[in-house]
Amino acid sequence: GQNIDQPTEMTATEGAIVQINCTYQTSGFNGLFWYQQHAGEAPTFLSYNVLDGLEEKGRFSSFLSRSKGYSYLLLKELQMKDSASYLCAVRSNAGKSTFGDGTTLTVKP
Amino acid sequence: EAGVAQSPRYKIIEKRQSVAFWCNPISGHATLYWYQQILGQGPKLLIQFQNNGVVDDSQLPKDRFSAERLKGVDSTLKIQPAKLEDSAVYLCASSKGQGGTDTQYFGPGTRLTVL
Numbered sequence: 162g163q164n165i166d167q168p169t170e171m172t173a174t175e176g177a178i179v180q181i182n183c184t185y186q187t188s189g190f191n192g193l194f195w196y197q198q199h200a201g202e203a204p205t206f207l208s209y210n211v212l213d214g215l216e217e218k219g220r221f222s223s224f225l226s227r228s229k230g231y232s233y234l235l236l237k238e239l240q241m242k243d244s245a246s247y248l249c250a251v252r253s254n255a256g257k258s259t260f261g262d263g264t265t266l267t268v269k270p
Numbered sequence: 271e272a273g274v275a276q277s278p279r280y281k282i283i284e285k286r287q288s289v290a291f292w293c294n295p296i297s298g299h300a301t302l303y304w305y306q307q308i309l310g311q312g313p314k315l316l317i318q319f320q321n322n323g324v325v326d327d328s329q330l331p332k333d334r335f336s337a338e339r340l341k342g343v344d345s346t347l348k349i350q351p352a353k354l355e356d357s358a359v360y361l362c363a364s365s366k367g368q369g370g371t372d373t374q375y376f377g378p379g380t381r382l383t384v385l
Contacts, residue, residue, distance in 0.1 A: 165312075192371065203361060203376035204313065211371070248312050256301070256368030257326050260312035 163187040165261035167249050172267045173239055181234045181264045183249030191256070195223050195234045196248040198263065204248055207234070236266075244268045272296065274377035276362050282383045288350040291380045295343070295364030301325075303374060304337055304347050305361040313361055319345065320368060349382075357384045 164186045173179040185193070192211040196204035210216055210225035210232060222235040234247055246263040253259070275294040283289050295302050300321050305313035316335065317327040321342040330337070334353070339345040349356055359379040365372040 194373070203378050206373045206375070209371060209373065250312075255326070257315060257318065258303075258374065259315070260305075262310070262312045 163251050163253065163259040165249055165251060165259060167247075167261045167264045169262070170265045170267070172269060175239055175241060175268055175270050177239050178235065178237050179239060179266065181236070181247050181249075181266065183232045183234070183261060185230050185232070185249070185251045185261075187230070187251050187253060187259075189254035190227060190251065191254045192252040193223075193225055193232050194250040194252065194258065195221075195232075196250065196260075198246045198248055200245070207247075239268050241268050241270070274362055274364055274375055276360075276377035276380055278380055279378060280381050280383075282385065283352055284385050285354055286351040288348065289352055289382065290346055290348045291360050291362075291382075293345045293347070293362030293377060295345075295362070296375055299364035299366055299375075300342070301365045301368050301372070302339055302345050303363040303365075304345070305363065307359045307361055307379070309358070316347070318368075325368065352382075352384045354384050357382060 167183045195207040198204040208223035215224045220237045225232045248263045249261040250258045302319045304316045307313045316330045317337045318325040319339040337347045361379045362377045363374040365374045
């Protein structure tokens, strides 16, 4: 089975940097995804990691350490519109994705 | 490119009634997923189809939930009879395949309220 842990809530200031952590335990790892979900909307894809290291995409970066079962999502130059829930999801070798319960990020002026 | 379509967007029913949700995936996507998302939680996979075959339905409460994907395109999810704890958003997603890099794209969801 798969177990995913991420903080429930975080608060940050507009223009700052925030790091959202995700730890996981899985039997058969085949990738880790980060999704953004605004209240009342569907999740949208942000990033994908399958190898160790940092993937950068504009203001958002995602890091993976497979040996530690650890990932983080880094958001730079925070904007008010970044207030949302951020979901970490792990895909197994069988192609099944398990989601964490999400981290609700509040960006304050 | 059109996204994943779902209907209805909202549904309110009384417990013990039946309800059905419909999903049309992105054209050409072989893999289709139904998730249940309870308020404050992440999406929980109910069933995963590859074309019209079931890949995983280990978390589908089969005594009351059923799903089908005839012809490997559209899919329906049914609940019969509904319970109060079924109140949630039901998300449909699709991806090209089941490979590690195949991103899931989500539809807008159906918000179900069971009274």
